[in-house]
Amino acid sequence: MSAASLLPITSAAIANKYCVEARGGEEVSDYIIKAENIKKYFGGVKALDGVNLEIKKGEIHCLAGENGCGKSTIINIISGFYTLDSGTIEIDGTKYEKMNPKQAIANGIQVIYQDLSLFPNLTVMENLAINMEVAASRKFVSKARMRKIAEAAVAKIGFKIDLDETVENLTVGMRQMIAISRALLNDAKLIIMDEPTTAITKREVKSLFKIIKQLQAQGIAVLFVSHKLDEVFEIAERFTIFRSGKNVASGNTSELDQNKFTYYMTGREIISSHYEYTRENAQNVLEVKNLSLKNGFKDVSFSLKQGEIVGITGLLGSGRTELAETLFGYHAADSGEIFIEGKKVEIRSIKQGIENGIGYLPSDRVTEGLFLSQPIVDNISIEKWHDYANCLGKIDRTQIEKMTEHWAKELSIALHNIEDPVGTLSGGNQQKCVLAKWLALDLKVLILNGPTVGVDIGAKFDIYELVKRLAKHGLTVIIISDDLPEVLTNCNRVMVMQSGRLVETLSTQGLDESRLAELAN
Amino acid sequence: MDTIKNAINRDKNLTRLLVVFLMVFVLCTVLKGSMFISVSNFQSMGKQFPEFGLLSIAMAFTLFTAGIDLSVVAIANLCAVLMAKFLSLLIVPDMGSSTVFMMIAAACLMAIIVSILCGALNGFLIGVIGITPILATLGTQALFTGFAIVMTNGSTLGGLPKQLSATINSGIMGIPVPIIIFVVFAAIAAFVMSKTTLGYKLRMLGTSAKASTFSGFDNVRLFIINYVLSAVFSAAAGIIMLGRFNSAKADYGASYLMEAILIAVLGGVDPYGGKGNISGVIVATIIVQMVSSWLNMYEDISNFYRQIIWGGLLIFVLIYNYVVNEREKRQAMKG
Numbered sequence: 001m002s003a004a005s006l007l008p009i010t011s012a013a014i015a016n017k018y019c020v021e022a023r024g025g026e027e028v029s030d031y032i033i034k035a036e037n038i039k040k041y042f043g044g045v046k047a048l049d050g051v052n053l054e055i056k057k058g059e060i061h062c063l064a065g066e067n068g069c070g071k072s073t074i075i076n077i078i079s080g081f082y083t084l085d086s087g088t089i090e091i092d093g094t095k096y097e098k099m100n101p102k103q104a105i106a107n108g109i110q111v112i113y114q115d116l117s118l119f120p121n122l123t124v125m126e127n128l129a130i131n132m133e134v135a136a137s138r139k140f141v142s143k144a145r146m147r148k149i150a151e152a153a154v155a156k157i158g159f160k161i162d163l164d165e166t167v168e169n170l171t172v173g174m175r176q177m178i179a180i181s182r183a184l185l186n187d188a189k190l191i192i193m194d195e196p197t198t199a200i201t202k203r204e205v206k207s208l209f210k211i212i213k214q215l216q217a218q219g220i221a222v223l224f225v226s227h228k229l230d231e232v233f234e235i236a237e238r239f240t241i242f243r244s245g246k247n248v249a250s251g252n253t254s255e256l257d258q259n260k261f262t263y264y265m266t267g268r269e270i271i272s273s274h275y276e277y278t279r280e281n282a283q284n285v286l287e288v289k290n291l292s293l294k295n296g297f298k299d300v301s302f303s304l305k306q307g308e309i310v311g312i313t314g315l316l317g318s319g320r321t322e323l324a325e326t327l328f329g330y331h332a333a334d335s336g337e338i339f340i341e342g343k344k345v346e347i348r349s350i351k352q353g354i355e356n357g358i359g360y361l362p363s364d365r366v367t368e369g370l371f372l373s374q375p376i377v378d379n380i381s382i383e384k385w386h387d388y389a390n391c392l393g394k395i396d397r398t399q400i401e402k403m404t405e406h407w408a409k410e411l412s413i414a415l416h417n418i419e420d421p422v423g424t425l426s427g428g429n430q431q432k433c434v435l436a437k438w439l440a441l442d443l444k445v446l447i448l449n450g451p452t453v454g455v456d457i458g459a460k461f462d463i464y465e466l467v468k469r470l471a472k473h474g475l476t477v478i479i480i481s482d483d484l485p486e487v488l489t490n491c492n493r494v495m496v497m498q499s500g501r502l503v504e505t506l507s508t509q510g511l512d513e514s515r516l517a518e519l520a521n
Numbered sequence: 522m523d524t525i526k527n528a529i530n531r532d533k534n535l536t537r538l539l540v541v542f543l544m545v546f547v548l549c550t551v552l553k554g555s556m557f558i559s560v561s562n563f564q565s566m567g568k569q570f571p572e573f574g575l576l577s578i579a580m581a582f583t584l585f586t587a588g589i590d591l592s593v594v595a596i597a598n599l600c601a602v603l604m605a606k607f608l609s610l611l612i613v614p615d616m617g618s619s620t621v622f623m624m625i626a627a628a629c630l631m632a633i634i635v636s637i638l639c640g641a642l643n644g645f646l647i648g649v650i651g652i653t654p655i656l657a658t659l660g661t662q663a664l665f666t667g668f669a670i671v672m673t674n675g676s677t678l679g680g681l682p683k684q685l686s687a688t689i690n691s692g693i694m695g696i697p698v699p700i701i702i703f704v705v706f707a708a709i710a711a712f713v714m715s716k717t718t719l720g721y722k723l724r725m726l727g728t729s730a731k732a733s734t735f736s737g738f739d740n741v742r743l744f745i746i747n748y749v750l751s752a753v754f755s756a757a758a759g760i761i762m763l764g765r766f767n768s769a770k771a772d773y774g775a776s777y778l779m780e781a782i783l784i785a786v787l788g789g790v791d792p793y794g795g796k797g798n799i800s801g802v803i804v805a806t807i808i809v810q811m812v813s814s815w816l817n818m819y820e821d822i823s824n825f826y827r828q829i830i831w832g833g834l835l836i837f838v839l840i841y842n843y844v845v846n847e848r849e850k851r852q853a854m855k856g
Contacts, residue, residue: 330734369732371732371795372728395721
């Protein structure tokens with residue numbers, strides 16, 4: 001890997017560069033923002049250890065890094081929500097030692113957080129206009145005035161929408177557009193988007209990118225936080241990567257490739273290989289015949305052999321999640337049959353699903369997969385409580401602690417204490433906890449629904465390797481995913497669903513991503 | 522030293538409560554001296570706290586699953602009224618003492634069965650129909666109290682066998698019987714809630730009903746067990762009240778509902794569910810009893826002020842817990 005082309009940044013190099021520039025042009029800055037040597041501590045913990053971030057006017061800049069690398073901290077410092085401990089921020093040539101959110105907004109800095117900060121129960125118009133109405137400290141609202149504001153806002157990005165629609169009825173992609181239009185009302189010069197593409201569909205990503213380009217044409221800079229390399233390539237001109245509160249690299253995206261990108265983010269070389277299914281004469285573990293669920297899917301039939309990893313892909317609403325939830329027992333199928341190892345079984349409740357050796361990692365680990373405020377040990381051992389309880393129901397605490405330690409080691413879950421709430425872990429480690437809970441049982445089929453959504457690259461590859469290792473040992477795995485490269489490398493077969501029907505089953509051997517994308521859409 | 526440190530760290534809540542307990546104890550002793558530190562005062566405190574202590578544990582069960590049971594006092598009174606009816610109907614003056622005890626035992630059994638039905642109704646409304654606990658139990662509170670009022674015509678039922686009140690008001694080796702009942706029930710509650718699969722599952726249910734479903738737990742069954750437990754503890758409180766007052770009425774212990782919520786929350790049970798333990802509730806029960814007895818020693822503080830004091834204290838504890846939680850959350854974020 002050539003370091004020269006990528007300019008790994010050292011503090012000394014930065015300091016030199018800045019001295020020269022400071023002597024050079026004082027009047028007009030090329031940069032909308034220049035954050036220098038920013039340090040931020042929380043208690044005794046260093047969140048940012050002298051990082052630099054510079055964004056040119058009207059450029060699209062990508063900020064990447066794993067969870068906990070300091071991305072959110074720097075965003076909160078630039079937008080004035082955190083006060084920095086040392087360092088300086090220069091906005092459009094003016095230096096600030098300290099900054100509050102009001103100053104940041106006055107300087108044209110707008111943040112679009114992942115949750116978008118919209119009021120779901122209000123209409124589009126109300127959401128767009130409410131800040132202005134409140135800022136003007138009006139006691140009475142005027143619908144006509146609000147409509148004008150809202151119309152002006154959506155016109156800025158040429159986005160068509162019914163202003164009287166309630167926000168909760170809109171897709172995440174449309175909500176994002178509303179948040180962007182709202183940000184533009186305040187004469188934004190820099191819009192920071194915190195992982196805007198995690199919750200939206202491919203098509204919505206396309207229109208988002210179109211709008212980002214439009215903003216750029218208007219001279220607005222965009223700081224795009226993402227760790228999906230293909231997106232970074234497509235949209236950003238320059239990038240900055242943080243790791244553990246420090247700059248690791250920055251430069252032009254054209255100089256980046258997947259291996260370098262992953263290396264900078266994780267600090268380790270990661271090679272992922274295609275999953276080769278080599279078992280001969282393996283028996284059918286799961287067989288489904290004409291399974292149907294009202295408003296879910298229809299006439300689905302397939303069979304999975306021992307040790308297979310099979311992907312299911314398809315658009316949201318294609319019935320893939322309902323299918324998984326039915327196999328697990330969350331829904332009871334209206335018709336059809338399920339066979340486990342050749343025997344017909346009844347799966348009409350989750351209890352029956354688990355008894356038949358089926359585990360399910362839900363798509364929303366935060367609300368469905370984990371009890372965030374409860375200790376890690378209880379989250380991991382939950383399915384084994386009955387096995388470690390005596391006749392009075394008393395759980396043997398040392399046993400479940402032991403098994404938790406065992407699985408934490410096995411899955412390399414980074415934790416301080418197994419009594420800590422599971423919610424204090426990073427997304428990747430949380431997901432590993434959900435996996436550990438299922439692996440503690442002797443499963444036949446493990447269904448993973450979006451196993452790597454919101455998970456760091458490092459943890460993502462850990463999960464892939466783990467799943468492949470388990471499959472080699474005979475576990476049958478279903479991976480439901482939008483991430484086509486994920487499906488192509490980690491599965492030996494892929495099934496495509498479309499509006500509730502299983503339309504295609506293919507071997508991933510030699511399958512092209514664009515061909516699969518075509519089928520899935 | 523290290524083991525003490527570990528114990529303190531493991532249960533900060535209990536440590537905090539024990540500190541409050543000591544502070545209140547010292548304060549009461551300093552302010553009221555020999556009047557507070559007296560055998561008779563301790564004895565009367567010992568007779569008073571078990572009934573609302575049991576109601577507080579009943580309340581704690583339901584707060585634990587992010588619910589609430591407003592019908593605890595109503596169930597206690599309904600059970601007491603039914604027992605009084607049953608005993609006054611069946612016991613004739615010249616009955617042998619052993620037969621009377623058998624009748625009393627039968628009446629207790631009936632009270633427990635009725636309470637199980639009451640709790641099951643609460644659990645059904647909450648778990649199966651999906652009514653918010655606060656509204657479901659507000660409804661059943663009126664329903665159960667209503668039954669008791671109709672049965673008694675709103676009057677006080679007396680005429681109980683003297684063996685009942687004699688037993689409840691007696692002591693074994695100087696320990697009042699209500700305390701013994703309380704200790705047995707509290708020990709069972711503490712064991713179930715913090716050691717068993719059932720307690721673990723209820724804690725999880727209180728944290729997230731959705732994640733509980735996805736873990737394969739039967740939420741409906743858990744809700745029903747939860748409210749049945751609450752009701753059975755309420756019935757035990759009702760039995761003690763019946764013996765102590767030697768009578769039953771539909772609206773005895775009107776202030777107990779408020780006190781039960783106060784004690785459970787003071788004891789560290791999170792009203793949002795999933796956090797807290799019974800040992801905290803036990804210490805909180807004794808703290809509230811001490812404050813109550815101490816207030817009684819001031820003749821110029823009328824009983825009419827109680828509502829204000831308990832209400833104010835509840836709001837203070839809620840605010841305090843909120844502040845502590847926020848601080849812990851911030852610390853957790855930094856760590």
